[in-house]
Amino acid sequence: MLEKTPAPQPETGWRALLSGGNAVHSLILSGGVALHALNIYVVTTIMPSIVREIGGLEYYAWSTTVFVAASILGAALSARLLGIAGAGGAYAIGALVFGLGTLACAVAPSMAVLLAGRAIQGFGGGLLYALAYGVIRQVFRPELWTRAIGLISATWGTATLIGPAVGGMFAEFADWRAAFWSLLPLTALLAALAFSTLPRKATGEEGRTPLPLLQLLLLVGIVLALSIASTLKTTIEQLGCVGGALLMFLVLLLVERRGTGKLLPSGSFTPASPLAALYATITLLMIGLQPEIYVPYLLQELHDLSPLLAGYIAALMSIGWTAGSMTSAHWHGERAKRTIFAGPAFGFVGLALIAVFMPMMAADFLVIAAPLCFGIIAVGFGMGFAWPHIVTAVYEFAADGEAEKASSSITTVQLFAAALGAALAGLTANLAGIETPTQEGVATATSWLFWLFALMPALAILTAGRVWRARRKTA
Structure with a gap:
């Protein structure tokens, strides 16, 4: 009796993605x-x-x-x-x-x-x-x-x-x-x-579902309010804009829960839902990236680097993001699931290194260059390392019939979190005194900025833990 020849398995490597119709x-x-x-x-x-x-x-x-x-x-x-x-x-x-x-x-x-x-x-x-x-x-x-x-x-x-x-x-x-x-x-x-x-x-x-027009307007309103806050001069005005943004966010939660037209998939605002944990992880990681906008300025102000060199050092974060994505994108199983923990951990370590070494004005830049550059790379690497598997997890937990909404929601949350983080970074930097005329004042503001934003990936480790537990229950 002849044994059946097993059917050939489809290729799953990079070659399959980058050849033919794919x-x-x-x-x-x-x-x-x-x-x-x-x-x-x-x-x-x-x-x-x-x-x-x-x-x-x-x-x-x-x-x-x-x-x-x-x-x-x-x-x-x-x-x-x-x-x-x-x-x-x-x-x-x-x-x-x-x-x-x-x-x-x-x-x-x-x-x-x-x-x-x-x-x-x-x-x-x-x-x-x-x-x-x-x-x-x-x-x-x-x-x-x-x-x-x-x-x-x-x-x-x-x-x-x-x-x-x-x-x-x-x-x-x-x-x-x-x-x-x-x-x-x-x-x-x-x-x-x-x-x-x-x-x-x-x-x-x-x-079959109405457009979530009110939620979209509220999202845009939150971004605009925080953007305006970062440009205002007095603390009272800034806090007023932040208060307005918080009020709009609370209204957004209420409308999303009770409205018929949903902005995000079902369960996204339910605290115990794995989707809520995933969106929280995306938001925290994206916010943690945003102090990057100050890296070129701080390298020039605190360490007298040229604009060109400062720009290239800041670009290390993007290189880290690309390297992280290409490292983990082909992983599967348990190893892939662990990236959702590891990515935020890299981000926290990176921001902590920047918070420690960026303000060191008295040190020769060559002495602090290696740990500072490693920190900048680590922030981007952590985001890229976790991102493919965070997105796949959103696909996994989306309810039947909501696949397309889940897919679009990833970008909505990512862009909103980036805009929110940039506005908060500007507000934090201004309140910490980054515009002070002395280098010592700038250094102090730098330390506050990066240590506070290091809390974001630290919290993301906790939200990733909720995703891990939800996956173990469904396994």
């Missing part, structure tokens, strides 16, 4: 994320050139604020668009919106037009970024999901490293408009590839 899908998903991320960091670099030509210095920070706020809206609405237009149609629409915003920025004669273009760009970029997580489930086998998420995460980290260099090149040649024009061919290529290769069948999963 390669095109990987290019589209990572390309949409790259456009969104590159745009953020290119524009951050060219903004000084923009305000020199068209004015509007008083609205300098709003270029980022309106972009992120609109990105939150786009991310939250991506599941509805995916259910109506299918993957191919949704990507094409997202790219079209992003392209229209980019065109408006390229021809902007004033800051008002530029800000309108940035809002349109942000909405399209938020769609593209969130769609990547939703489409992963449609075009890849489950055993490739963590690698695909790792690729997206690595793309984001790489874009944050390349973006300032690209923006600097256009600023060097005094042609900031060309930075926007250069994005349009890439956007058109992405739209064409997505529409011709991704599934265009609409799932209709989200079609």
Whole structure:
């Protein structure tokens, strides 16, 4: 009797993700994320050139604020668009919106037009970024999901490293408009590839529930209130804005619990739910990353480094994020589950090292460079290390019929937490006295900033423990 030859097992390595039809899908998903991320960091670099030509210095920070706020809206609405237009149609629409915003920025004669273009760009970029997580489930086998998420995460980290260099090149040649024009061919290529290769069948999963418009407005309101707070001068005004943000958050919780249209999947605001623990972990980790915005300034102010060198050292966080994602993305089983603990631990150690060594003005920088750089890398590495498996866990715990909502919610929570963390970092730094005219005062503020934000990944270790216990119960 002849023994049956076992059926060949499908390949699950990087080669399977980056070859054949999967390669095109990987290019589209990572390309949409790259456009969104590159745009953020290119524009951050060219903004000084923009305000020199068209004015509007008083609205300098709003270029980022309106972009992120609109990105939150786009991310939250991506599941509805995916259910109506299918993957191919949704990507094409997202790219079209992003392209229209980019065109408006390229021809902007004033800051008002530029800000309108940035809002349109942000909405399209938020769609593209969130769609990547939703489409992963449609075009890849489950055993490739963590690698695909790792690729997206690595793309984001790489874009944050390349973006300032690209923006600097256009600023060097005094042609900031060309930075926007250069994005349009890439956007058109992405739209064409997505529409011709991704599934265009609409799932209709989200079609039966009302849009969570009030929750979205509250999310944007919280971000704007905290952003305004970080620019105000008096403590009373700052605390007033923070109080307003807290009030809006409480209203958001109430509306989300009682409303028929939900922003997040079922159970996301139930304390005992594993989804609530996962979203809390994402939020805490993203907030913990945000003091990064002060690293270049502090390296120049406290250690007299050149802007170029300070910028490259700050970019180590992005390199760490990419390295972390590529390290753990192919892990499975118990080892993969432990990354949700290990990632926050890396983040805590990294922020603690920065808090200790960044304020050391008297020391020769060469003496503190190694532990300081290791700390910066560790913060990014921890986020990238845990991210693919946090996202996979969200897929795992989402209720039946809410897969697309769960996918879009990842980006909504991530972008909201990043904007929230950036606003809180600015508020904390200002209250701690980072604008003091003495280096000693700046050093003290630096210590307060990084030690306080080190609490975020420390708390994330606790929320990750709740996820671990929930997984053991369902195993």
